[in-house]
Amino acid sequence: MHTEDHIIRTIAVMTSGGDAPGMNAAIRAVVRRAISRGLKVYGIKRGWLGAVEGGEAITELDWASVGGILQRGGTILGTARCHQFMARDGRRQAAIHLYRLGIDALVVIGGDGSLTGAMILQEEWPELLKEAEALGAIDLPDGPIPPLRIVGLPGSIDNDTYGSDMSIGADTALHRIVTAADQLTSTASAHQRTFVIEVMGRNCGYLALASALASGSQWVIIPEEELDARWHQKMVRSLRRGRDAGRQHALVVMAEGARHPDGLPLEASTVKTILDKRVGETRVTVLGHVQRGGSPSAFDRILAMTLGAAAVDHLLDAKEDGTPVMMGLRENQVVATPLHEVIENSRRVVDLIDAGEYGKAMNLRGVSFQSQLNLLKTLTASEAKPETDRGNLLILTTGHDAPGMNQVVRVAARLAMNKGYRVLGALYGMEGLLQGQVRELGWMDVSGWAARGGSELGTGYYLLEEPDLPVLEDVLKSLEISAIVLVGGTSVYRSAHLIASRLDAYPGLAIPTILIPASINNNVPGTDFAVGADTALNNIIQAVDKIKDTAGANKRVFIVQVMGFHSGYLAILSGLASGAEDVFIPEEGISLKQIVEQVKKLRESFARGRRLSIIILNEMASPTYDVHMIQRIMSEEGGDLFDVRSIILGHIQRGGSPTPFDRILGARLAASAIEALTTLDWQETKVRVIGLRGNQVVSESINDALAEMAWPQERPKDQWFMRYLDLVRSLEI
Ligand code: ADP
Secondary structure (H helix, E strand, C coil), X not given: CEECCEECCEEEEEECCCCCCCHHHHHHHHHHHHHHCCCEEEEECCCHHHHHHCHHHEEECCCHHHCCCCCCCCCCCCCCCCCHHHCHHHHHHHHHHHHHCCCCEEEEEECHHHHHHHHHHHHHHHHHHHHHHHCCCCCXXXXXXXXXXXXXXXXXCCCCCCCCCCCECHHHHHHHHHHHHHHHHHHHHHHCCEEEEEECCCCCCHHHHHHHHHHXXXXXXXXXXXXXXXXXXXXXHHHHHHHHCCCCCEEEEEECCCEXXXXXXXXXXXXXXXXXXXXXXXXXXXXXXXXXXXXXXXXXXHHHXXXXXXXXXXXXXXXXXXXCEEEEEECCXXXXXXXXXXXXXXXXXXXXXXXXXXXXXXXHHCHHHHHHHXXXXXXXXXXXXXXXXXXXXXXXXXXXXXXXXXXXXXXXXXXXXXXXXXXXXECCHHHHHHCCXXXXXXXXXXXXXXHCCCCCCCCCCCCCCCCHHHHHHHHHHHCCEXXXXXXXXXXXXXXXXXXXXXXXXXXXHCXXXXXXXXXXCCCCCCXXXXXXXXXXXXXHHHHHHHHHHCCCCCCEXXXXXXXXXXXXXXHHHHHHXXXXXXXXXXXXXXXXXXXXXHHHHHHHHHHCCCCEEEEEEECCCCCCCCHHHHHHHHHHHHCCCCEEEEEECXXXXXXXXXXXXXXXXXXXXXXXXXXXXXXXXXXXXXXXEEEEXXXXXXXXXXXXXXXXXXXXXXXXXXXXXXXXXXXXXXXXX
């Protein structure tokens, strides 16, 4: 708690600059974590403007004041641009207001402009206070002036802040863009039109690139990429090729900061004029502020709460010298980066683009940004250009279906064709394959699959057994398969393991095989995320948001049962993202004592005036206490203080169009899978699993992957997301 011998007792939180969905979740986490750690918390309204104005703009926040805001877009504190704060007089005013309230530290949620303001205030703090004293506005104690501590959080839909792989709001903006692109695709195909979609991003192509990849768009224009003098001819050629190949529609996504080769702004209307003349009827849609709006996605809520709680913990626990930092998420870990580093690097990209140094700007965006751009370019070529004949590649979606499987097949199939494979898709998963049911996939056959839920090839739960192996060997032989891509969850891991362990007996199965994890439960080893889990999570939180609305005037506890099999992933993360009171998970099991204690806590809080409570229950949390029994016990013990309802969400969790995250993950894993098939040495290991670890796509043998699995529960021994359990429990009651 000590920094330069000063104990932090009072903090303030503000949102500043452009608003971003998820800011409320961050405010909630900052306030509740601070209160639970014994701090007094003020909320500053309208960003720096509120700090300069003081008075009612800076008010104390309590636990209840941030209730019910998690799912709301925008920011309850409001935000503004404030020119007064750009001048020293304005900052002195702000310092006076903060000092008078005894505020020792500020948590600033905003973009690099807002964070720059914070850093300047922090640097000038002692001087500003001395000036204020000289003016008679405040009295300073004898001795050194206590410093102002600052922690920033990246709040910007553009995702242009250095120091965090994602900023708060970017994932939700992607949701909005991709939904709009899907809708435009359907009207575009009906009329054989081309659409140009302009998305936000003055200096950052992240939203444009990621949404183009997720929506299956044909062309992208971003500020970081240098357009050559003939860029329009290349674009026209690509779109024409697509149309000639049978594509019914085309989407071009451009960032608002796109530039001509000479550096001047490139307007969407210019792109339209070119396409109208040379490709066909083209319409422009400028998405504008819808990208900022609406309820935050599951990822943004979780990111915001994680960073919000970490900001308070950093203020109280960090052993550093009080340097201002920004909390960010890098490689799936919370990291504090000095604010000056954040600001310098974020600015540097802008300067490099202005100076026409595109290559350097692109380098600062990182390897994964560049590889996504390359991937998009390969995918938007309208037909395969094989260099060599690599034989037949078999793709199979099997086990329970997961949203995003179609994107995996689409990307894997097209890239495989590019590498010279003929691609066969097995129908209805492993069972269909054993009956020899396959269909050849051409380039256009998978068009439009990025947006589709379920599995177009068909899938089904089937565990391969020893007697199936000779049958499978025959099928693969007759189809002359030279490589296999398996897409699915735990059942595919087990089937793949059986194949890998019986190669001696069935040498015809010794075919390079790569497994791409797809499971809404996220209960498979070898990857931090399986394709489909993010969609399921969003399905759950949207359902819970609606359930909350139905409580009305009644005092209610809802017990919501979610999937997840023996893994608490969906329960913990949806519990966090929906503001649940508690979660019941298989990793802990459920005891009667736990239920009774929960009822006691609920009775106390409902007696104090609480109206609504959510408890998330994993489907396998306990063999004894199922959702109905827990409901009855809680009803009985709750008396007339509250009413208890149980809801089993069921298959709704699997359904619907995949989220941008699942589509991008699917594309990345599929691309790396095809790359691995054509570049790795397959002599020793015939069956490999590909997955995302931190930011890296990595592959390992099926045996190594399964060594990480806990049996008989069938879940990874080490589940990184268990760290969120405390956060769920600490932000409630
Ligand atoms: P964002 O935080 O989204 O990047 P802006 O760049 O508009 O948004 O910055 C928000 C606010 O932060 C500004 O209106 C201003 O009050 C403050 N700010 C930005 N840059 C500075 C600066 N160089 N010095 C002081 N305050 C700044």
